[in-house]
Amino acid sequence: ASRLYRPQVVGSIEKKLWEPYGDADALELAMHPNGTSVRDDIYTRDILANAYVPLKGNVYKSFIADMDELKVHEKIADWSATPYDWRLSLDDILSHGTQTGDNISYLTPTSTPYIIQELRRLASSSRTGKVTIIAHSNGGLVGKALLQKLGTTTSAQLIDKVIFVAVPQTGTPKAIGAILHGFEQALPVSWFPLALSPDTARMMARNMPSAYNLLTSHQYFAYTADPVIAFDDSTLLAPWRAKYGDTITTSERLRTFLADTSRPMLPTAEEIKDPIVGNDTLIQRAETLHNTELDAWTPPTGIRLIEIAGWGEDTMKTLRYYQGTAGTCAERRTDSTCAVITQTPVLDYTVDMTIDGDGTVVVPSALWTTGGERYWVDLGDFNNNLPQSLLHVDRKHADILEVSQLRTLLETIMTNGSTSTLPRFISTTQPPADTTDDRLTFTLHSPLTLDLYDDLGNHTGVSTSTGFLEENIPGSRYERFGGITYAATPASTTIHVVMRGTATGSFTLDVDETRGGVITAST
Numbered sequence: 001a002s003r004l005y006r007p008q009v010v011g012s013i014e015k016k017l018w019e020p021y022g023d024a025d026a027l028e029l030a031m032h033p034n035g036t037s038v039r040d041d042i043y044t045r046d047i048l049a050n051a052y053v054p055l056k057g058n059v060y061k062s063f064i065a066d067m068d069e070l071k072v073h074e075k076i077a078d079w080s081a082t083p084y085d086w087r088l089s090l091d092d093i094l095s096h097g098t099q100t101g102d103n104i105s106y107l108t109p110t111s112t113p114y115i116i117q118e119l120r121r122l123a124s125s126s127r128t129g130k131v132t133i134i135a136h137s138n139g140g141l142v143g144k145a146l147l148q149k150l151g152t153t154t155s156a157q158l159i160d161k162v163i164f165v166a167v168p169q170t171g172t173p174k175a176i177g178a179i180l181h182g183f184e185q186a187l188p189v190s191w192f193p194l195a196l197s198p199d200t201a202r203m204m205a206r207n208m209p210s211a212y213n214l215l216t217s218h219q220y221f222a223y224t225a226d227p228v229i230a231f232d233d234s235t236l237l238a239p240w241r242a243k244y245g246d247t248i249t250t251s252e253r254l255r256t257f258l259a260d261t262s263r264p265m266l267p268t269a270e271e272i273k274d275p276i277v278g279n280d281t282l283i284q285r286a287e288t289l290h291n292t293e294l295d296a297w298t299p300p301t302g303i304r305l306i307e308i309a310g311w312g313e314d315t316m317k318t319l320r321y322y323q324g325t326a327g328t329c330a331e332r333r334t335d336s337t338c339a340v341i342t343q344t345p346v347l348d349y350t351v352d353m354t355i356d357g358d359g360t361v362v363v364p365s366a367l368w369t370t371g372g373e374r375y376w377v378d379l380g381d382f383n384n385n386l387p388q389s390l391l392h393v394d395r396k397h398a399d400i401l402e403v404s405q406l407r408t409l410l411e412t413i414m415t416n417g418s419t420s421t422l423p424r425f426i427s428t429t430q431p432p433a434d435t436t437d438d439r440l441t442f443t444l445h446s447p448l449t450l451d452l453y454d455d456l457g458n459h460t461g462v463s464t465s466t467g468f469l470e471e472n473i474p475g476s477r478y479e480r481f482g483g484i485t486y487a488a489t490p491a492s493t494t495i496h497v498v499m500r501g502t503a504t505g506s507f508t509l510d511v512d513e514t515r516g517g518v519i520t521a522s523t
Contacts, residue, residue: 001048001086004017030203035282042107045104055192056188057393059401059402066407078126083104085106089213089285090289096110096114097110116146132160132161137165138213144169144297148293152300155303164307165401169295170295170368173216173319176216176258177316178214180202182200182272183481186481191469208282209285212282215254215283216228226352227318228254229257230319232320232322234345236267237266268348269483273348274347295368298370304373305372309357310359310366311378311380311430312379313380313394313397314354314357314479315358320349322348324347324348324445324508325506326345328342329341329504348508350510358397358400363376375427376428376429376431377403378425378431381431405425438491440491440514443510443511447504448499450498451497451499451500452478455496458473473495475489510523
């Protein structure tokens, strides 16, 4: 969530490449296969206060405002929102960083890396001589690598607290879907990919070191028995099962599947359903980084560690491939409607979800490191209590710092206040799953649209009149990724399902009933 820019070819006006406003912008951020930037003039300056308003909304805006207020009222001496070029390897980020005016380039090495110099500057003005680091998402991996680079003694001299917010410390399954299929990477939102398409997103990720650092590591598999990839028992997928097994439950097997240049090709109805072949060199680097540095990291003596995880939002845990069907018209009537459809088996995929996460990062990864304090943010409960309106935005991983109760907790920790009484939606133990709350989940594989209505006429889906997402059925959720539409509602609500065909062909609609995140019935 740092903005990236480049100079214009003519004149002094710059061009913002991230956040992008079209695939062409994003493609300028492409990387070489060795993980270095194709362009040598990319720089950063700031973090995202908000993006794609009103479809996306605030990211760090409220957090920035709160930190400024803390400084104005002298509760803290100073603070810095520290942007970095998130495409790069952690080593490049921490050994590069040259500031010219307000702009910072991370593309050439320097003896005075920006992040380290900024840390020392803040420490010099601190009343205690030390700095509190708040690291969100990938920033937590940067924070771990920073402390490793500084060493135990220097870290303890400069830093008093490290706060990890929704950090994928041992990776997260969603990264697998992002690399292979551009899963949930469309911008501004999955159902309106005008600024960034899933196909372009996965092209960017293919040679991006940071993307592979988010893959599930060896330690992730040591914790969970859930596979990250599974293959059905169909004839179509037999070549994959023979080569990779029925499921992928180790980092070694995951790497084999991701990087296999001789992976048997299977027919697909859409190009985005065909998983790309990843960059084996970058996968190996990420494995080594996790095995030797990140996953074994513990806070140095004298540094207080706080880990915060988002919980209660449907989060991908398994990418499940299966044999689907594609329909083509073999014979048309005189009125051009189709008289005979030929069905062909094709590769398709769906995803298994868990509520043990924030929509992106699963909780076990966010709370990985021992020796620290742990907090859960109940995003499910928080979002269910948001006022329903046309432009309301559920808070998930990317904008978790827009949860005001979380920011209150951060202020308490920063200023050494008491955490004996916690804000609403915050707890020191996992929130209990509501075992009485049955839910229906609808997973639709294209080519149709999906709209849900309750008996009062409340709608969940993409509005045909405004183009905006509506989640007006109380307690409902709606996502679209690739050729899959996913929606969920309370099972106690009578739901009317409307699907409209958008092309000739066949479709699959899966309906699951769940209780406490566990499937109890399917059709």
